Amino acid sequence: MIRRAAAYLDERGIEQARREARLLFELAYGREVSWQLTHADEIMPETELFSDFVRRRGAGEPMAYLSGRKGFWTLDLEVTPDTLIPRGDTETLVEALLRNRPDRHSVISVLDLGTGSGCLLLAALSEYPQAVGIGVDRAERTARQARKNAKLNDLASRADFVVADWSDPLNTRFDVVLSNPPYIPKDDIPGLMKDVVAYEPGAALDGGDDGLDAYRQIIPRLTELLQPEGLAILEFGIGQEDDVANIAHKAGLSVVELCADLAGITRAIVLSR
Known part of the structure; x- marks a missing residue:
């Protein structure tokens, strides 16, 4: 067989x-x-x-959708075609957070923009036992799945999920803002692997004409979303680090660190006010 x-x-x-x-x-x-x-x-x-x-x-259907499960960090997550499949590259953001905030009692509030399966928010909460957090996603079904994953990992009491367009309804500040936004240029999407194009949610991939639409929406709001000593950590696509850094500089933010994944490819940026 x-x-x-x-x-x-x-x-x-x-x-x-x-x-x-x-x-x-x-x-x-x-x-x-x-x-x-x-x-x-x-x-x-x-x-x-x-x-x-x-x-x-x-x-071409992804293995994660067949099994309905995917491991991320130390978590076991349930995934459906409503959510992007969590990938090892995204764990780079969690590693960057731990490196920049090694005191496990130093983070009290976390915001995850474009939460998807909830993987980033839940991984952060699992490492910072006093923290609470909010995950934002524009799709109700996706937010519902993230809530389910919070329950599966015994983190529901510290995580809330909001259906919104990025951070529009929020008027509070956070110690940490995390995000893995869509960053694939629209014209590049048809050339991705067939299991990605045919099965994963297109809205979680499409970053607009140059792949940077989400960063232009998220980054200028970070000065309002971050505590004075807060950090924002964002994932981006291969070769996008300079463009994302330029958007941050224009918004008055400082680049603390550029972070590489296990393959040595720069995949995340750490920003401060």
């Missing part, structure tokens, strides 16, 4: 097809890879569920 599934996935351009086939088997049968390796001679019926998973993965 796994050999046939791997061959099918490989023919359809799925990378690491053998590994993907094992993960789909685990998902359908509840049998981990270690069990598969030690019971390879057992006869098992091929279920419709397994066949369906293989077909859907072969068509």
Whole structure:
């Protein structure tokens, strides 16, 4: 079964097809890879569920949407096609926050703009036990999913989620503002991997003509959203650091740090008033 599934996935351009086939088997049968390796001679019926998973993965549907789960930082999150799938690159923002605010009692309030699955806000709250936070998203279904993830990770009592256009309804200041806004230039979206273009929410990808529309909305408001000693940490796309830094300078903000991901690619900016 796994050999046939791997061959099918490989023919359809799925990378690491053998590994993907094992993960789909685990998902359908509840049998981990270690069990598969030690019971390879057992006869098992091929279920419709397994066949369906293989077909859907072969068509490009992301594994996270098939399983409905995705790990981020130390959290286990539920994801749906209403939310962007959390990625390891975004953990760069959490690392930057911990590096710049190492005292775990120094952060009391956190704002997450474009919260999606809630991954950034919930990761921050998990590291700062006295903090409370607000996640903002323009889609009600997305905010509902973030609320569910807060409950799944025992953080619901410290997290609230608001449906709004960025920070429009907020009139308070925060110790930390986090955001992973849309940053893909509109004309570049069709060239992304098919599992991204066909399945992930387009509104979470589309950054306008040059990919910077969201930054022009978010950054000028940071002087009103940040406490005097507060920090804002924003993710951006490859090669966008200078443009985002220029928007920040024009808004009267200082660049504290540019942060690279594990591949050495600059992916986040730390700003202060």
